[in-house]
Structure formats: structure tokens, C-alpha cells
Amino acid sequence: MAQAPTKARAAQQYDVANRLFFRLYQASNLMHKQGTRYVDAFGATTQQWAVIGALARPAVLDAGVTVKSLIEFLGVSRQNLAILLNRLDERQWIERIKDKADGRSRRIRLTAVGKSVWAAMQAPIEAFYGAALADLSIDEQVMLYRLLDRLKTGLAKA
Amino acid sequence: MAQAPTKARAAQQYDVANRLFFRLYQASNLMHKQGTRYVDAFGATTQQWAVIGALARPAVLDAGVTVKSLIEFLGVSRQNLAILLNRLDERQWIERIKDKADGRSRRIRLTAVGKSVWAAMQAPIEAFYGAALADLSIDEQVMLYRLLDRLKTGLAKA
DNA sequence: TGCGTTATGTCAACTGATTGACACAAAGCA
């Protein structure tokens, strides 16, 4: 009789975890699908949007970032990022500059074109954020962000 | 002077939304990457795991499900699901049965092999859930699940 | 000087995801 509640609890935990990751899977797919629609006019995707957004951060806007740090920031593989960067490079949205301090490094930086595209993207991006998060209060959004952040940490250690 | 706080609030909201979707992007990538490691011994991926899990639900285990309902349940495109199903079909994990009631429909069902694979996968799946969610309490997991569910709803309307 | 390490780039192979388009059989209705 002592086993029953333990088993039941384990089954409940499994169920919660299962739902959680399934919703994560669905929400992520939807984010890419719907988000891409909002920036489709620029010929961009959500992933490219993430890269440009990373390069548009004030701290790195002028100096650019190394490929290595960009990989760590985005959490994707070097080979995957390279393809993304090549596509953005072809469109002249970014440029690869040799690092003066370290000849092995390339500093990835937004070009003037890239900056203007990013500026033009702000309106549709804000529209997307507003539409997708319309049913969540700011507090709930913050809570979700923090929980996702901790989930990310847990996943990294798994 | 009345504009300033409004602008500041808008910037804050943008920032929260930005972080939220960026974490969703990272967490989802990590889930696939790490999760696939746990079921790699079976030659499976997280997506295939999702499909098999959907077919293993008690309500559909015996009768199977139509492709149409599976598409709606998983939230992926027909063409994508077809490729997934073909791969699972080749491995004899699932079977496509003609629906008696509707000749156009195919009922997708786990085979005996598929059921045994799913049973064998339970241990690594539980290990993955436990490791990835170690830092979150049950209450937090439930909260995260509910918030993701509402985010999914919002994204679907975006 | 020479050797190991690091940063980057690229090729290959595979899986997952999308949209668009075409095909076909069966259902449903006029």
C-alpha cells in the first residue's frame, strides 16, 4: 500500500514533463512558422532575425562579435551558423572583418544595409510580439521567460 | 513629458518579448539536441518520439488515428508528417490501415514492434525528463506547461 | 624554431520543417 501513491506521483510527474516538452515543441514550431510570415517581405526567417538581432545589440553593434561568441550566444553549431552567415553575407547584410588583435578571429558586424533592414523590421516584429502575446500579461510574460531560461539551463546539463 | 513613460514601457515590453522568444528558440533547439541523445540507441529522434508517443495514447492505441487528426495533434504539415511516417513505416514501427468507415482515410497505428520499442524507450525518456527538469519544482513545471499552452494559442492566432 | 592549440571555413550526410503543386481515390451532394 505504500507503493501506490509513489507510483501515482511518478506517473503524474511523467505526464507533466511530457505535456511540457510537447507544448515546447509545438510552440517553437509555431513561432518559426508565424514569425517568418511577419518578416517574409524582407526575405528573412526567424533564425536570420535572431542573428541580426544579436548583432544589433548596442554592445556589439560597432565592434561586431567573433563567430565563437555568436555560436555561444545563439546556441547553434558552427556549421549551421556558417551557412546562415554566408546567406546574410551574400545579401550584404553582414560583413566579416579580420580581428586586429587576433588574426584567427573574424568579427561579424552588421553593414549599413543590415542596419537599415533591421530598422525596417522593427514594425513587423513588434506587431508579431503584440499579436502572439496578446493573451499574456507582462507579469506572465516575465514568468514564462524566467521559467524558459531555467529550463534551458536544465536542458544544457541533461 | 507624458510620452516618456509610455515609450519606456513599450521598450520594456519589447525587451521581455524578445527575451521570451529567444529563450524559446534556444530551449527548443536544446530539447531536440539533448533529447535525441537519450533515444539515439533506438535510432530515433525527438520528433519520431513525439509521433510514437501520440500513437501510444490509450485512446488511440488499438484503433489508430487518421493522418488528418495526427497532423492537427502534432501541428506539423502533411508533407513533413508523411516523411516521418514513411521512415517509421520502413522500420515496421507503424502501419497504415485502410479505414473501414471512410475509404479515403488511413489509420496510423503502432505495430507490435512499435509498441515494444516505445516500452523500451520509457526508461531513457524518464531519465531525460528527470535530468532536464531537475531544477524545476512540480508546481513550476505545471506553470510552465500552462504558460506554454497559452503561448501556443496566442501564436496560432498571430 | 617548432609544435600543439584555437578560430574559422567547408564538405558530406542525415533529419526536420515549410510552402506550392500535382495526382488520385473515395465521399458527398445536386
Place this chain on the structure above:
DNA sequence: TGCTTTGTGTCAATCAGTTGACATAACGCA
């Protein structure tokens, strides 16, 4: 009966993601 709609399958093109492997240039140190 005939026409439209529905459910499924497939081909094509494109983008994103992974791992593994190899190449190259530059840094760092003995």
C-alpha cells in the same frame, strides 16, 4: 450520374539543425 470536396501521397525547392571529418591560418608556448 456527374461534379465538387476531402483525405492522402508524393515531388520539388528551400531553409534550419545536427554530427563527423578535414583543411588552413594564426596564436602561444617551450
